[in-house]
Amino acid sequence: MSQPTNAAGQPQNDPKLPPREYTHPGLPEPENKDYAVIGKSKPKIDAREKVTGQARYTADLKFPNMLYGKILTSPYAHARILSIDTSEAEKLPGVKAVITHKDVPTLKYGISPARWDENIFCSETVKFVGDKVAAVACIDEETCYKALKAIKVDYEVLPAVLDPLHAMDEDAPQIHPEYPRNNNTEIHQDFGDVDAAFKQADYVRTDFFVGNRTYQAPLEPHTATSIWQDGKLTVYSSTQSPHYFQYYIAREFGLPMGDVRVIKTYVGGGFGGKLEPTGLEFAGAALSKITGRPVKMFYDRAEMFAHNRGRHRQYMKLTTGVDKEGMILGVHADFIMDGGAYTSLGIASAYYAGAMLTLTYEFDNYRFDMHRVYTNLPACGAQRGHGAPQPRYAFEAHLDNIAKDLGIDPIEIRLKNARRPNTVTPNDYVVNSCEMVACLEKARDVSGWRDKKGHLPPGRGIGIATGSFVSGAGYPIYRTDLPQASAMIKVGEDGTAATLYTGATDIGQGSDTILCQMAAEAMGYTYEQMKIVAADTETTPHDFGAYASRQTLMSGAAVKQAGEEVKTQLLETAGQMLDFPPEQLEVRLGKIFAKDNPDTILTTFEDVARTFFVRKGPLTGRGSYAPPKLGGKFKGAPVGTSPAYSFAAQVSEVEIDQETGEVAVLDVWDVHDCGQVINPALLHAQVHGALYMGMGEAIWEEVRFDKNGKIANPTLGEYRLPTALDMPRVHSSLVPSYEPAGPWGVKEVGEGATLPTMGCFRNAIFDAMGVSVNSLPLTPEKVWSALREKRKADGEEVWDPMTCECYLED
Amino acid sequence: MQAIADKQGVKRYLVDVTVNGDDYSVVVKANTLLVNLLRDEIDLTGTKKGCELGDCGSCTVLLDGKPVDACLVLALEADGCDVITIEGVAQHGELDKLQRSFADNAAIQCGYCTPGMILSAKALLTRNPKPTEPEVRAAISGNLCRCTGYVNIVKAVMAAASGEVTA
Numbered sequence: 001m002s003q004p005t006n007a008a009g010q011p012q013n014d015p016k017l018p019p020r021e022y023t024h025p026g027l028p029e030p031e032n033k034d035y036a037v038i039g040k041s042k043p044k045i046d047a048r049e050k051v052t053g054q055a056r057y058t059a060d061l062k063f064p065n066m067l068y069g070k071i072l073t074s075p076y077a078h079a080r081i082l083s084i085d086t087s088e089a090e091k092l093p094g095v096k097a098v099i100t101h102k103d104v105p106t107l108k109y110g111i112s113p114a115r116w117d118e119n120i121f122c123s124e125t126v127k128f129v130g131d132k133v134a135a136v137a138c139i140d141e142e143t144c145y146k147a148l149k150a151i152k153v154d155y156e157v158l159p160a161v162l163d164p165l166h167a168m169d170e171d172a173p174q175i176h177p178e179y180p181r182n183n184n185t186e187i188h189q190d191f192g193d194v195d196a197a198f199k200q201a202d203y204v205r206t207d208f209f210v211g212n213r214t215y216q217a218p219l220e221p222h223t224a225t226s227i228w229q230d231g232k233l234t235v236y237s238s239t240q241s242p243h244y245f246q247y248y249i250a251r252e253f254g255l256p257m258g259d260v261r262v263i264k265t266y267v268g269g270g271f272g273g274k275l276e277p278t279g280l281e282f283a284g285a286a287l288s289k290i291t292g293r294p295v296k297m298f299y300d301r302a303e304m305f306a307h308n309r310g311r312h313r314q315y316m317k318l319t320t321g322v323d324k325e326g327m328i329l330g331v332h333a334d335f336i337m338d339g340g341a342y343t344s345l346g347i348a349s350a351y352y353a354g355a356m357l358t359l360t361y362e363f364d365n366y367r368f369d370m371h372r373v374y375t376n377l378p379a380c381g382a383q384r385g386h387g388a389p390q391p392r393y394a395f396e397a398h399l400d401n402i403a404k405d406l407g408i409d410p411i412e413i414r415l416k417n418a419r420r421p422n423t424v425t426p427n428d429y430v431v432n433s434c435e436m437v438a439c440l441e442k443a444r445d446v447s448g449w450r451d452k453k454g455h456l457p458p459g460r461g462i463g464i465a466t467g468s469f470v471s472g473a474g475y476p477i478y479r480t481d482l483p484q485a486s487a488m489i490k491v492g493e494d495g496t497a498a499t500l501y502t503g504a505t506d507i508g509q510g511s512d513t514i515l516c517q518m519a520a521e522a523m524g525y526t527y528e529q530m531k532i533v534a535a536d537t538e539t540t541p542h543d544f545g546a547y548a549s550r551q552t553l554m555s556g557a558a559v560k561q562a563g564e565e566v567k568t569q570l571l572e573t574a575g576q577m578l579d580f581p582p583e584q585l586e587v588r589l590g591k592i593f594a595k596d597n598p599d600t601i602l603t604t605f606e607d608v609a610r611t612f613f614v615r616k617g618p619l620t621g622r623g624s625y626a627p628p629k630l631g632g633k634f635k636g637a638p639v640g641t642s643p644a645y646s647f648a649a650q651v652s653e654v655e656i657d658q659e660t661g662e663v664a665v666l667d668v669w670d671v672h673d674c675g676q677v678i679n680p681a682l683l684h685a686q687v688h689g690a691l692y693m694g695m696g697e698a699i700w701e702e703v704r705f706d707k708n709g710k711i712a713n714p715t716l717g718e719y720r721l722p723t724a725l726d727m728p729r730v731h732s733s734l735v736p737s738y739e740p741a742g743p744w745g746v747k748e749v750g751e752g753a754t755l756p757t758m759g760c761f762r763n764a765i766f767d768a769m770g771v772s773v774n775s776l777p778l779t780p781e782k783v784w785s786a787l788r789e790k791r792k793a794d795g796e797e798v799w800d801p802m803t804c805e806c807y808l809e810d
Numbered sequence: 811m812q813a814i815a816d817k818q819g820v821k822r823y824l825v826d827v828t829v830n831g832d833d834y835s836v837v838v839k840a841n842t843l844l845v846n847l848l849r850d851e852i853d854l855t856g857t858k859k860g861c862e863l864g865d866c867g868s869c870t871v872l873l874d875g876k877p878v879d880a881c882l883v884l885a886l887e888a889d890g891c892d893v894i895t896i897e898g899v900a901q902h903g904e905l906d907k908l909q910r911s912f913a914d915n916a917a918i919q920c921g922y923c924t925p926g927m928i929l930s931a932k933a934l935l936t937r938n939p940k941p942t943e944p945e946v947r948a949a950i951s952g953n954l955c956r957c958t959g960y961v962n963i964v965k966a967v968m969a970a971a972s973g974e975v976t977a
Contacts, residue, residue: 041916043913043914043916044913044916044918046921047912047913047918048905048913049921050918050921050924051896051905051909051910051912051913051918051921051924051928052856052896052897052899052900052905052909053854053855053856053857053895053896053897053925054856054897055921056855057858057922059855059859060849060855062853216956217956218920218922218956219858219860219866219868219920219922219923219954219955219956220858220860220920220922221859221860266920266921267920268858268860268920268921268922269919269920269922269956269957271956300862301860301861301862301863301865507920508919508920508921508922508957509919509957510919681915681916681962682916684916685916685919685957685958685961685962688958688959688961688962689919689956689957689958689959691959692956692958692959692960693956695959715861715863715865716860716861716863716865716866716954717863717865721865721954721956723951723952723954723960724946724947724948724950724951724953724955724960724963724964725947725948725951727947727959727960727961730959730961
C-alpha cells in the first residue's frame with residue numbers, strides 16, 4: 001500500500017501549504033465540450049408525461065374484466081396455524097376466489113438463492129406480524145376487505161424472538177427449523193494479520209454502535225396486475241427488475257421463462273424495496289390462473305411497512321489500531337444484524353456490511369465477523385447503499401474518536417489514510433479511478449472547514465465522513481452466465497427517429513434519459529430524436545435492472561456498443577453514397593462530415609439511414625456487457641466486487657439546541673468522484689435524494705415495534721419522512737475523474753451519497769457538544785441524554801425532569 | 811342530493827361536480843372518497859394514491875382553488891364544487907409555467923409526487939405570486955417526495971414565480 005506523502009498529509013495549519021481557492025457551492029459544473037450529447041443537462045425524456053399526469057403507474061392500469069385482490073396477513077409475530085376456514089368468505093357476493101397454501105405451489109422462494117425460505121402462503125407457522133396466510137380476488141376493493149374479515153384462522157400463539165441480540169440464545173424460540181439458533185448467515189473473513197497489527201499499534205480503540213431499522217418508503221405503493229391466459233402469464237408490476245421477477249415467478253410456477261412476461265410501468269420509486277417479487281405477484285398469478293381474469297393486487301401503506309425489505313438494524317463493534325501519526329494498521333469489525341423473519345437479499349447485505357469498509361481508507365489487516373439472525377420481525381433487505389451505510393456511520397464515528405484521542409484534525413486523519421487510485425483492497429477489490437483525496441480536500445475547502453473547525457460558536461459543530469460504493473455488482477444475484485446488460489437500437493426507416501430497446505429499469509433515477517443520451521452520443525445522433533422502450537421482458541433485451549447502482553456503467557456500456565454498431569454501418573453506407581473512405585467520415589448530432597473538415601456538412605444521418613433501409617432493410621445495432629472476472633478466492637469474495645467504485649466526502653454543519661437536544665442541520669456539502677458525468681442536472685438530483693434519505697435515517701426515521709412485534713408507526717407521518725421544511729442547504733459538487741472501466745469514464749452516484757451522511761452528522765454533533773451519540777437515529781432525546789451524562793460527568797448540576805429536583809450527581 | 815338504495819339498502823348519491831372545467835354527474839356511496847371518484851369513475855389517474863391517510867399529499871387537487879388531499883375528502887363533499895386535477899393544469903396542450911419549470915430544473919424523478927407538488931405550488935402562486943423560499947417550503951410541506959430532497963422542487967417553484975422559465 002502506498003504511503004500518503006503529498007501536501008495533503010501535512011498538518012492543516014502548515015504555513016507552507018498554499019492557500020486554497022474556495023469553490024463557490026451551488027454553481028453548476030461546466031458542461032463537457034468534447035461531447036455532443038452526453039455531459040449535458042438534457043430534460044428527462046418522460047418529463048412531459050410526468051408533469052401532466054399522463055404517466056401511468058401500475059395502479060393506474062385497468063383491464064377488461066379485472067378483479068381486485070388482497071392478502072390476509074398474520075396478526076401475530078409467531079404462531080402456529082391450527083386451521084383456516086374460508087367457507088364464509090367464499091359465500092360472500094362478489095368474491096371470486098379465496099386461496100391458501102393448499103391452492104398454490106409450495107416451492108420455497110427468495111431473491112437470494114443461497115436461502116430460499118419463503119412460501120407464497122404460510123402453512124405451518126407465521127413468522128412475523130404481516131406474514132402471508134391467504135388471499136382473495138373480488139369484484140371490487142371493498143368486497144376484498146369484507147372477504148378478508150370473513151376468513152377464520154385459528155392460531156396457537158408461540159413465543160417470539162423480538163430481540164436480535166438474544167436470537168441466538170440456546171433457549172430462544174426457533175423460527176426456521178432448518179436454521180438452528182436462528183443463525184441465518186455467519187461470516188468470518190480475515191485478511192492480513194490483525195492481531196499483529198494491534199500489537200504493533202501505538203493506540204488501539206474499541207467502540208460500539210447501533211443502527212436503526214429503516215424503510216425505503218417509496219411514495220408509490222407496490223402494485224402488481226397479473227393476467228394468466230392460455231398457459232401464459234403477464235405481470236405488470238412496480239418493479240426494479242423485470243428480469244429477476246420473470247426468473248423467480250417462472251421458477252415458482254414451473255413455467256418456461258418465455259411464458260412469463262413482466263412489464264414495468266412507470267415506477268414511483270424503489271430504493272431497493274422493489275427488487276424482489278412479493279406476495280402480490282405470486283398470489284396475484286395464482287388468483288388469475290384460478291379465476292381466468294386479470295387480478296390487480298396492491299399493498300396499502302401499512303402493508304408496505306410490513307412487507308418491508310428495508311435496512312437492517314446492525315449492532316457494530318469496531319476495533320482499530322493506529323500508529324501515533326494516525327495511520328490505520330488494522331481493523332476488526334464484529335457485527336450482528338437483525339434480519340427479520342426471512343432472508344430476502346440479506347446474505348448480500350451481511351457481506352456488504354463489512355466488505356465495503358475497506359474502500360475509502362487503505363489498510364492491509366482486516367477481520368470481519370458477522371451474524372445475521374432471524375427474528376420474528378419483518379424481513380430486511382437492500383436499501384439504498386445496501387448493507388454499507390450503518391457500518392460506514394460507525395466507522396466514521398470511530399475514526400473521529402481516534403482522531404480526537406490523538407489530537408489530529410478529522411480531515412487530516414482521513415487524508416493520511418485515504419485510498420489512492422490503482423490500488424487493491426485487503427479483500428481483493430481492484431480500485432481503478434479514485435479521487436478520495438481530492439474529494440476530502442474539496443469538501444474541506446467548499447465547507448470553509450479551516451475557518452470553522454474549532455471556531456464555531458457554542459452549540460455549533462462541523463463534521464466530515466466519507467463513502468464509497470459499487471458501480472454495479474460484479475456478479476448477478478443468482479448464478480448465471482448471462483451478460484449483465486444488453487441493448488438494441490432500431491433506426492426508423494426515414495432516419496428521423498431511433499428507438500433504444502433496453503431491459504434497464506428507470507424507477508425515477510433517470511436511466512431512460514441518460515441511456516438515450518448515451519445512444520445518441522454513440523450513434524452521432526440527437527437526444528431529441530431518441531425514443532425508448534424499456535424494461536419489458538418480451539420486447540426488450542435482457543438486463544438485470546436497477547440495483548447496486550449498475551445501470552449507468554453496465555447498461556450504458558451495452559448501449560454504447562449498440563450505438564457504435566449503428567454508426568459503423570451508417571458511415572459505411574455514407575462512404576458508398578459519397579464515394580469517400582468511411583473511416584475518414586464522422587457523424588455528430590445527425591450531421592456527417594469529413595474528420596479533417598468538420599465545418600462542411602456532406603450529408604445527414606437521416607438521408608443515409610433512409611438509403612441504408614432501402615438497400616438493406618432495418619438499420620439496427622446491438623450491444624452487450626459482461627464485466628471481467630472480479631474478486632478473490634475466499635468465501636463471499638464476489639460480494640462487493642465491481643468494475644468501478646465511486647468515492648465521496650460529506651461535510652455537515654449543525655446547530656444543537658442545548659436545552660432540548662434538537663439537531664438543526666444548517667448545511668451539507670457533498671463532493672463526489674463519480675467519474676465522467678452524463679447528465680449533470682440528474683446527477684446532482686441523485687445526490688440530493690441520497691443525502692435526503694441519509695439525513696432522514698440519521699436524525700428521524702425508524703421503524704418501531706410494540707412489545708408484540710407489531711409495527712407501532714406504519715405511516716409516513718409517524719415514521720417521520722422528512723418534509724421540505726426539514727431539509728438543510730445542500731451543496732453538491734464534483735471532482736474531475738475518469739473511470740477506465742466505464743463507458744466514457746462513468747461511475748455510480750445514486751447510492752454512494754447516502755453512505756457518508758449519518759457519520760458526518762454524528763461527527764458534527766460530536767464536534768459541537770463533545771458528546772457521542774452511538775445509536776441511530778440521532779434523535780433530540782438521545783442527544784439530550786448524552787449531553788446530560790456529560791454534564792453529570794463534569795460535575796455540573798443536572799435537573800432531573802422525573803423528580804423535578806435539581807441535584808448534584810455523586 | 812338525490813339518493814337511491816340498492817338491494818341491501820345501501821344508499822347511492824348523485825354528485826354533480828365540475829372537474830377541469832367539465833361537468834360530471836356521478837353516483838357514489840356515502841363513503842366514496844374524492845380520490846376514488848376521480849381515479850375510478852372518471853379515469854383521471856394523474857391524481858395518485860400514496861398513503862390514503864393524508865400524510866403524503868400525492869393526491870392533492872384544487873377544490874374550489876384550495877389544495878386538499880383528495881383521500882381525505884368525501885366525494886359527497888365535492889358536490890357542486892370545482893375541482894382541478896393535474897390533467898387540468900396544462901391548457902390546450904400548453905404546459906403551465908410550473909410544469910415547464912419542473913421539467914427544466916430536474917425537479918422530477920419518479921414523478922409520483924409531481925402532480926400533487928405542482929397543484930400545491932399552483933395554489934401558492936395564485937395567492938402569492940412572489941413567494942419567499944420559506945413560503946415555498948411551507949406550501950409544499952404537506953407533499954412528501956422521497957426522491958429529490960425537495961432541492962430542485964423548491965428551485966423549480968422559485969424559478970416559475972420569478973418568471974425565469976421560458977415560455
